[in-house]
Amino acid sequence: MAQQVRGVIAPGKGQPVRIETIVVPDPGPGEAVVKVQACGVCHTDLHYREGGINDDFPFLLGHEAAGVVESVGEGVTEVAPGDFVVLNWRAVCGQCRACTRGRPWYCFNTHNAKQKMTLTDGTELSPALGIGAFADKTLVAAGQCTRVDPAAKPEVAGLLGCGVMAGxxxxxxxxxxxxxxxxxxxxxxxxxxxxxxxxxxxxxxxxxxxxxxxxxxxxxxxxxxxxxxxxxxxxxxxxxxxxxxxxxxxxxxxxxxxxxxxxxxxxxxxxxxxxxxxxxxxxxxxxxxxxxxxxxxxxxxxxxWYGDCLPSRDFPMLVDLYLQGRLDLEAFVSETIPLDGVEAAFEKMHHGDVLRSVVVL
Known part of the structure; x- marks a missing residue:
């Protein structure tokens, strides 16, 4: 049964973001619903708000996220309910010419969930980088979920989902x-x-x-x-x-x-x-x-591209290094904020006051 949760929406070019009720459908074949625990505020989200990516408004922002898989659709074997995961925006297909040549980090046919999350009036949302994680829950392709050690703090692990991994x-x-x-x-x-x-x-x-x-x-x-x-x-x-x-x-x-x-x-x-x-x-x-x-x-x-990473290979390794004290990922978390703090976080980012503000849900 579809669920209604809170989400941060960019309604139009240059307009302030706002919290709306969004509808998250049950996962279909190859999909998963993830309960988001933390999500970093990335410059790419600001690009979406400013219309710098495309004009497919309204956007459901947020993509540097970690959380727990709540449910999965038919045929999903990569993850199961209860798994702690970092979300990624390049779910590899395994079948394109890059993947079949043993270079899946260059996958030319990455994919997202096929179903759309919506506003309560049925307006379809465009999730940022196919994720849309400034929300209590989000719908993604199961291949966008990478299991990592649950001992890692969500606000730290989620940063591997974009900027930190890219660098x-x-x-x-x-x-x-x-x-x-x-x-x-x-x-x-x-x-x-x-x-x-x-x-x-x-x-x-x-x-x-x-x-x-x-x-x-x-x-x-x-x-x-x-x-x-x-x-x-x-x-x-x-x-x-x-x-x-x-x-x-x-x-x-x-x-x-x-x-x-x-x-x-x-x-x-x-x-x-x-x-x-x-x-x-x-x-x-x-x-x-x-x-x-x-x-x-x-x-x-x-x-x-995305640090030429392969999430299934790189995310668990980097989380393990963090847990061993060999990779200081906590240095990137300048502040933790509530869901309604995203617009203020954009302003701090613009002035160079933070490395990362992280929404904690």
Whole structure:
């Protein structure tokens, strides 16, 4: 029987979010209903509210979530009621050309629940990244649920559902940072800070944090950065080169996604080094680079989709590292807030006052 629960809705472009009663249907084949325990406030949710993703309003916001599976539909074997799970927005299909070639983290046919959650008047909702977890309960594809150790705090585990995983994965999976490498991370918000943490976890010898905000640089140092560069008063490329013996970093991660930061990343890397773009550009942005420089510098220019993660592989491993005290995920939780605190959290995010506000239900 369908349930009525609270959810945070973005009703129209640029309009303040509000709490509405939403209808969550019983799970159909391949689906699950999850009782949400915590959900991080991610910049992507703000993009949805501002119409920066698409115009399929109204949106049910929230996607960095952890909770407990309440019920499952026909044919579901991955999870069962009572499982503690982290939600992900890339449920792999297992059948596309990426999956069948053994590269499921690139799955080209990821999927979400087929049924729609609605308002009480029947208006269909568009769940953010196919999740919609600023709600007491949400309907997802069962493949979007990844079981992890229930000893982990929900407000910490849920952050692996997007930003933290994107940053960690950009360093470990996409950038393939290794022991002794030098790494520069441009932009030290939530994703960039996680990239710093990932580089430290991978054994990088030198980790250079770059940002315009000294508060974010201080946080990056706490998470493992060995050097900090304020790009507002310093030539970023020259500073990174100076800190790496004049050569540039082995891996440079652009966690901003602007043409100017990408150019900085391109020229701040060593010959044959790697650039990783994990910051998300907007549709109108373009990039111009001398083709001879692209050829002459060699190396690799990569984009990182969700940290090139495979949730079933990466989420349990990272939660285990957290529980062992080897991965400081709690450092990302700036504050916990109630469901009606999302609009205020957006404002704090805009001013750079938090790494993550986390809704606790």
């Amino acid at each position: 960690l994965g950009a360093a470990i999976n996409t950038g393939n940072v290794g022991r002794g490498d030098s790494v520069a991370v441009i932009g030290c918000g939530g994703v960039g800070a996680a990239a710093v943490l990932g580089a430290r976890l991978a054994g990088a010898a030198r980790i250079i944090a770059v940002d315009l905000d000294d508060r974010k640089l201080a946080t990056a140092r706490e998470l493992g950065a060995t050097h900090a560069v304020n790009g507002g008063d310093t030539d970023v490329v020259a500073a990174v080169q100076e800190l790496t013996g004049g050569f540039g970093a082995d891996v440079v991660i652009d966690a901003v996604g602007l043409p100017e930061t990408y150019r900085q990343a391109f020229y701040a890397r060593d010959l044959a080094g790697t650039v990783v773009l994990v910051g998300v550009p907007t549709p109108e942005m373009t990039l111009e680079l001398p083709l001879l420089d692209v050829f002459g510098r060699g190396g690799a220019l990569k984009s990182s």
